Amino acid sequence: MKILRVIWSMDPKEGGPCQGIRNSVPELAKLGVYNEVVSLDLPDSKFIAGESFTIHAVGPRSGPWSYNAKLKPWLLENLQRFDAVIVHGLWQYHSYATMKALSQLKKQNPAISIPKLYVMPHGMLDPWFQKAKGRKLKAIRNWVFWKLVEGKVVNHADGVLFTCNAELKLARETFRPYHPLREINVSYGIKSPPSFSDSMRHSFLSACPDVKEFPYFLFLSRINYKKGVDILIQAYSIVLQECMARNKTLPKLVIAGPGIDSGYGLPLHKLVSENTLLSQHIFFPGMLSGAVKWGAFYGCEAFILPSHQENFGIAVVEALACSKPVLISNQVNIWTEIEEANAGIIEEDTLNGIVNMLKKWMELSEAGKEKMGRSAKNVFNTQFAIEPAALQFLKGIQQ
Template sequence: MNILHVIASCDRTEGGPVEGVFRLGDAFREMGHEQELLTLDHSDDAAVRDAPSVVHALGRKKSVSAGIASRALNWSRYSPAAVDWLREHADEYDGVIVDGLWNFSTRVARLGLQRSRTPYIVFSHGMLDPWFRSRYPLKHLAKSVLWQFNEGPLMRGAAAAAFTTERERDLAKALWRPWGITEQVVGYGTAAPPAESPSMKDAFQGRVSGLQAAPYLLFLGRIHEKKGGDILVNAFGDFWEGSDAHLVIAGPGDASFIATLRELAAKSGCAERIHWPGMLEGDEKWGALYGCDAMILPSHQENFGVVVAEALGCGRPVIISDQVNISGDVQRAQAGIICHDTRASVAEAMTRFFRLDAGAREAMGERGKRLFQTQFNIARTAEELVEILSHAKR
């Protein structure tokens, strides 16, 4: 089976579902299938050249102009060429997966697949969550219009709309009308982590000075307000005195937001205990995960959290908010500590975790590894998606 993903960008630094898409590609290839991407990146972008899957990049080159029209084009990723390409090539594929919503790639899919015989799946990746309505009410009004003429019809025409969890599906159904969508909960996950090696530890330590053998909590991912970066820093500021723990905040993010977080750390007096290595990849990332005492993610909204699954796969406990949609699975497996997405609750979770003895933390990590193996290996999701597309073609 040859599968095409339609997604806004293949650039990992932008966050979003692309990392999971690449891991799905690994799983598809192990099953004997192939995967390609149609994106709105420019063909000269470094992310296109470095992608582990074939990428058909049909986007415009970003304008450096400060004008309103140029900024709007950059933001929207408007690309009629992508629509034309999909119309021409859609029937060359056995199935299409549309990843994400609320950007021009879904318009590409809506127009490009209208007359195609190729079945498709829409994977919303948590982008129908009601949190966005309460946090960005004006954007939600615009999305409500888009739902009527693009996103809604696109999803209703799909072989299935794929959801990670029943909770994600139920929240979406309660908010968006009209519905009339064929739904399928397919789970999610990531590839099994590579075996731990000394080179991973060395690579990570080469990026972070001042840790030595100190215990540390690890935040790994896009540094964004949705991920609870401000409450994480403030909570650590409330917790750190009387502890020898450090906090590593690793990932890309808006420079002004990171500067704000650094200011919060300085005001709390814990700036020397917080490390900012930037985005970690390869051995650096795995060294950070295997070496941490726990991975922490206090998100205000998180559909899945690939890094949570990666930490569990490494046998590391997790401290996550109850707004991460897989928090119930983690809690039932006793693989971590669940908190609210508030400063006080996150600080209390840190305290609870470090009061556990080494044996209790190790047992928590082992339970997490079993949870990963049974529920969060991406191969299970890949099998579900292939089955949906295969059934739709019959």
């Protein structure tokens, strides 16, 4: 089977969709499935070099819609080489171009065989995006796009692919008309991380030397309003002062990821840097990858992600794979699986919720934390490993 993935960008800074492709393609190759990717990145982008699969970068893209005049001609020339095409993500030109190219091919020659079209929204149909504070204009834009473009893409595709059952159900609440031909929970997973080594720890400590040998919580994701970083810092400050008053030691907080130089990230960095107490406990090492990232995971006491909306949470699963308990909000779509496995602490995505989360962790005994870590590894092996996820993915698109 040959699959074409169409995505706006393979830049790791763009978040989970491109990482999901990088996780699944090598495992699908073991099952005899051939994949290529076409993206709107610049051909000389550094993050494309060295990949084990073919990426056709036809960028650059321009404007808020990520328009690219080269994409549709490329699709018209190449689509017939594939059995299926998967559009990753919505609200960008690549979904429209794929639909139009397939339609044009069919009109030109009704007898030809064209690939099946699947759409993988990666949480972009979640109702949070239409209701969240500060997104009123974007919500109106999305409704317009839905009526003009995306509704047709979703409802006319051969199937819509979801990473978990919670995402599938939430997608039904957001837009009308919504009547996809098939809704398919194809699951999601990651490959097992490399085994821990001292070089990983040294690499991380070089990137974040202020942590030294102190215990720490790890936040590793985009520094963005959706991720709840602002309430995380507020909650941490509250619990830190309470711990100091009781002569207890709260682990440091490492906030790693791109976006610290954004309009959202800069005020948070300033808030911490100008506060003597917080600046000694909260650190921003930037985006971490490779051995540095795995050193951060293996060295942390627990992973924390208080997101207001999280389709799946690859970083959450990476933490589980490293036997680390996860402290997450109940807006991370895989929270029920984690709670049932006792692999973490789940709370509301509010200031009080995150305060309670940190306090619950501090009340756990060392034996309780170790047990939760073992449960984290177990739930990764049974529900989020790449091998069963790849099989479920293939089964979903072959039905």
